[in-house]
Amino acid sequence: xxxxxxxxxDLTKHYGQVRALDGASFAVFPGExxxxxxxxxxxxxxxxxxxxxxxxxxxxKILISGRAVxxxxxxxxxxxxxxxxxxxxxxxPDLDAAANLHLGREICVVPFLRVLNRARMRRVAAAAFADLxxxxxxxxxxxxxxxxxxxxxxxxxxxxxxxxxxxFMDEPTAAxxxxxxxxxxxxxxxxxxxxxxxxxxxxxxxxxxxxxDRIEVLRLGRRVARFTAAxxxxxxxxxxxxxxxxxxxxxxxxxxxx
Amino acid sequence: MTADRSMALGLARxxxxxxxxxxxxxxxxxxxxLVIFFTVREPGKFPTxxxxxxxxxxxxxYLVMAVGQTFVILTAGIDLAVGSVLVLGGVxxxxxxxxxxxxxxxxxxxxxxxxxxxxxxxxxxxxxGFLVAKAKIPPLIATLAxxxxxxxxxxxITGGADFRTVPTRLVNTxxxxxxxxxxxxxxxxxxxxxxxxxxxxxxxFGRYTYAIGSNAEAARRAGIAVDRHLIKVYALSGWMAGLAxxxxxxxxxxxxxxxxxxxxxxxxxAVVLGGASLFGGRGSMLGTVIxxxxxxxxxxxxxxxTINQYWQDVAIGVVLAAAVYLDQFRRRLRERG
Numbered sequence: 008x009x010x011x012x013x014x015x016x017d018l019t020k021h022y023g024q025v026r027a028l029d030g031a032s033f034a035v036f037p038g039e040x041x042x043x044x045x046x047x048x049x050x051x052x053x054x055x056x057x058x059x060x061x062x063x064x065x066x067x068k069i070l071i072s073g074r075a076v077x078x079x080x081x082x083x084x085x086x087x088x089x090x091x092x093x094x095x096x097x098x099x100p101d102l103d104a105a106a107n108l109h110l111g112r113e114i115c116v117v118p119f120l121r122v123l124n125r126a127r128m129r130r131v132a133a134a135a136f137a138d139l140x141x142x143x144x145x146x147x148x149x150x151x152x153x154x155x156x157x158x159x160x161x162x163x164x165x166x167x168x169x170x171x172x173x174x175f176m177d178e179p180t181a182a183x184x185x186x187x188x189x190x191x192x193x194x195x196x197x198x199x200x201x202x203x204x205x206x207x208x209x210x211x212x213x214x215x216x217x218x219x220d221r222i223e224v225l226r227l228g229r230r231v232a233r234f235t236a237a238x239x240x241x242x243x244x245x246x247x248x249x250x251x252x253x254x255x256x257x258x259x260x261x262x263x264x265x
Numbered sequence: 266m267t268a269d270r271s272m273a274l275g276l277a278r279x280x281x282x283x284x285x286x287x288x289x290x291x292x293x294x295x296x297x298x299l300v301i302f303f304t305v306r307e308p309g310k311f312p313t314x315x316x317x318x319x320x321x322x323x324x325x326x327y328l329v330m331a332v333g334q335t336f337v338i339l340t341a342g343i344d345l346a347v348g349s350v351l352v353l354g355g356v357x358x359x360x361x362x363x364x365x366x367x368x369x370x371x372x373x374x375x376x377x378x379x380x381x382x383x384x385x386x387x388x389x390x391x392x393x394g395f396l397v398a399k400a401k402i403p404p405l406i407a408t409l410a411x412x413x414x415x416x417x418x419x420x421x422i423t424g425g426a427d428f429r430t431v432p433t434r435l436v437n438t439x440x441x442x443x444x445x446x447x448x449x450x451x452x453x454x455x456x457x458x459x460x461x462x463x464x465x466x467x468x469x470f471g472r473y474t475y476a477i478g479s480n481a482e483a484a485r486r487a488g489i490a491v492d493r494h495l496i497k498v499y500a501l502s503g504w505m506a507g508l509a510x511x512x513x514x515x516x517x518x519x520x521x522x523x524x525x526x527x528x529x530x531x532x533x534x535a536v537v538l539g540g541a542s543l544f545g546g547r548g549s550m551l552g553t554v555i556x557x558x559x560x561x562x563x564x565x566x567x568x569x570x571t572i573n574q575y576w577q578d579v580a581i582g583v584v585l586a587a588a589v590y591l592d593q594f595r596r597r598l599r600e601r602g
Contacts, residue, residue, distance in 0.1 A: 101475060106476075111487030111488040125467075
């Protein structure tokens, strides 16, 4: 298998007495959708935060394209082409979709005054949405007036527009209806087809099996199993999550990336 | 055919919806109704150029402070200190002028005094911004502390009695004079509103102000230096208060240290009447300008109609409560889509 785009090796993180990460490893390969699953408290969020620069792990290594890096802020991660779609979306509800897409990366003219180039930002945004097949009824409306699915699309489009290697999506379909859920999953596949790896954090096992190429399972702060989606069943996944099956590399050839 | 029609209907509904939830629509309507009402009741006295000019001059210091306050409220903050900072700015400016020519001070001394006055306002504002952004003290308390302390500093500098020596040149131009027939107070206050209105609407600085008020955490995750921006916004409000201090100094020919204790309430009322949301993220400079003029038009109209002017306070109280209710209502309307 090729070299991982992004890899975590034996990460640890303590919050007081609680070991959120207890030697957790994880790997994302180019052009794949990989699911990161685990029961509540397994350390998924902490691992994602560490890999997207939101927190610093106490120990272990993070490698991007084989090189060890220190991610001290989300900006650091971004500079490496790693974007995150947060569960609570992190949009500014009073701004419109184009403004949100460019939040923190506005296109400006006039050096010192930094006058916004709104027309260009609107065009870029329209292209980004069209690229992912997202239709907004009124692109100038504040995102607060959009439906949950549309808001989700804006958040995803923003990550996609800037991610060059990996996108983390934390429960991207949790709040959505069936139709919208399908659209977001289509988007995930399209992103993958553009060569950007997607890490999907999800509780929905059938969904994970439908859209992902591989699955890595966390339990009690460490990776306990890896599956290729084609060879795994919902029972396998649940078994690994709950500890009923205790095998690392279940259903996958023992590719050694340690 | 039917598809076209339903699309056109959808567009019309969307536009109507947008206008209905737009910040300025309702306040503009209120101001127009007031002006029409007083014009019909007193056609000879109310709609005169002199009267409108007077209204604008009386509003000048409020407008300048409201410009700064608009930025602060858009970030979901509040600046209670503006009246005290106005006095502080005037006192600092006049202190310099008194020692550099007094009533006969030249333009260079006045200019330096003006810069010092505005700088002390901006510095005071930056300090409050630091308390809000870095020390995480709620804006209400941080600026309440600043309000009291700035007032105290002014009393310490003046020894409790107003400076009444103000450069004559300053009073006769900025304070009472006109340029091309338009009073300086009006020219300056409107120019300030225009410049900062453009800054708010068209620059990245303005965009960040809205973004932080809308969702500070989102702004932070998007890589915006939220703390630094907040400090700048409070410094801007202080700067505007310092500038208003110069206008008041010139207009009243005195430091009027005891005369601005309720300016903050007047200014906040104006900004909120103008459609800015106290929860941040929504509002505009045009709205603020309208909001400044509603109380002033009401006051002048009541005086002309020889109705007890204190009804103005009652009316503004009612309108303010209505404006905030309307904001909540619009918020719900919008969230429902």
